[in-house]
Amino acid sequence: MTQVISHETATDHQQALAMMRPAGDVMKLERMGAFFPHRLSFMRSFIRRIASEGAQISCPVTALDENGFGHIVLSLPVSGRIYSLIAYSRHLDDGDRTDRVIATKWDASFCLFDGVPSDADIAFLADHVTTQEQGHYHERVLTLSRANKSVRLFQHVIDALSTGVQPDPDMLFSIGYLMRTTAVYGNGKFGIADRNKIMGFPGLEGSFQAEMLTVYLIREFSFRLVEHCAAQKAPSTGAAALDDRIKQYLGIGNSTGLGMAPFLVTHPCLLHSWIVAREYAVARIRMIEEAPDEMRSRFAALMARAHIHVTQWQVADEIQQARIDVLREEVAAFRAGLDDEALAEMLPFDDAFGRVQAASCEMQELLVSVLIEISPERVDGLESCMSHDVTSAFDPKMTLEDVGVLLDTHYGWADSLDLARREAHQSFWYTSEEKLEPRLGNRYEEDGAALEMPFAIPFYIKELRAALSEYPGEMLAAELLLSHPHLRYIVRRIQTIAEFPYGEIQDNLVDAATRPIDLLRCKLSFFGASKFDPKSDKWTRITLYQGAPHAGQLATGDADDWLFPLIPDLSSPA
Secondary structure, three states, X not given: OOOOOOOOOHHHHHHHHHHOOOHHHHOOHHHHOOOOOOOOOHHHHHHHHHHHOOOOOEEEEEEEOOOOOEEEEEEEEEOOEEEEEEEEEOOOOHHHOOOOOOOOOOXXXXXXXXXXXXXXXXXXXXXXXXXXXXXXXXXXEEEEEEEEEOHHHHHHHHHHHHOOOOOOHHHHHHHOEEEEEEEEEOOOHHHOOOHHHHOOOOOOOOOOHHHHHHHHHHHHHHHHHHHHHHHHHOOOOOOOOOOHHHHHHXXXXXXXXXXXXXXXXXXXXXXXXXXXXXXXXXXXXXXOOOOOHHHHHHHHHHHHHHHHHHHHOOOOOHHHHHHHHHHHHXXXXXXXXXXXXXXXXXXXXXXXXXXXXXOOHHHHHHHHHHHHHOOHHHOOOHHHHOOOOOOOOOOOOOEHHHHHHHHHHHOHHHHOOOOOOHHHHOEEEEEOOOOOXXXXXXXXXXXXXXXXXXXXXXXXXXXXXXXXXOOOOOOEHHHHHHHOHHHHHHHHHHHHHOOOHHHOOOOOOOOOOOOOHHHHHHHHHHXXXXXXXXXXXXXXXXXXXXXXXXXXXXXXXXXOOOOOOOOOOOOOOO
């Protein structure tokens, strides 16, 4: 990390490492399920890059009819290489409209294309992209996606703009998007370009950058599509353009369920790289010995913005709304405390960090996002460390004594869990053949536990400890596995975690009380999603790119100041 922060000394580096929160504090589901988007989130990194490059979106192809059906191409240069979204818009009967991943028809379907597609490319892909999983692809296709309109809002915006007025703000902002994606596929699925190839492309080196580019262009497509339809409805009088403030606030909706949750378990090294960058960043800020007035003012302004943001955050889920209610009170109390007693002269942000340690996880993690924001020069560059998904090789020559040391060092948390309860082993994770999605089953009531994903980590640890007690410490791991081959997975995993301690979620993922929504929120916070709106403990609605500059704003103003977006005031002219 010392290489990515130019002015950091070796001493600074060691001090930051010492101030990082330990994995045992961070890697709990309760805390992971309270993460907020932050400066190192992938959407933020992507926008920061293209804005710094002065990138501009072009539209080399527009072939939409009066109803907005047809196709359009949006192209964007990123780090010297052009990428294009090919968007196909189709009529969709209401009876065919569903956001389930198993749907076969959508209002729009997309692919991210390497370069600018020819007419032949567009014609060929039309028969495939519009069928998504059923299509055939080549390596110039980098991602696949599809989306449905928020029908009522979409039509309302068309009707309003066609009469020369802006749409109803209450309706706009209660929904927050014109379209919502139902999937964004990458990483070589269905024959598209593999991740190992894409990560060598300029501008797409970081985690999920191709996907973030895709969603950003889909957002731009939604604006262009609704304005096109409004213009077609008012050919003689002319239609109004959507207000820039509205465009900036509107994002792209998404519903995300259990399908995303297993990723964090199956990619421990990558998860470690995400978490360690975030924890290192906040440690760097806590190290600031003396803060100039402008930095203190920035901190206060961000806390004020966060206060308004959480006041505007309203959900139907009773558990999450109760947390939001507490958070609102805690943010208000924290800000009042700053008025009563200013932050310390020395180590002011370590002081701020200390003031919330008795508060809820929501409050603590909101403050983390604010702290990371206030000093970009101490944080920017760490995103380059967040895409290292190393696979640690199994070490068969490790002695059982050393295996035991790894267990004691990194898995004491598992020993502290009560695994004797029937509920502790109630759930099992599996992939539904019918739904094509990960699911949670009840092993006491449902079939399929024999095909479960290997997520019962504490139970594997317990079994390994029992096996270790039967053999001498000088025995090699390979010898143990000759008689206990099913333990290879957990032995390899603990050997991996020794180098990547933030890669293990320190909870029982098969306990009946586990809330998968916590896994979802953790991952989505690194994407940069906001306004988490849980619909159960297994799926949530989110908004992507809410508050981000739209295409026309990339070259103007500060394109990197959109943490905690606020509903715009449209009562005065822009």
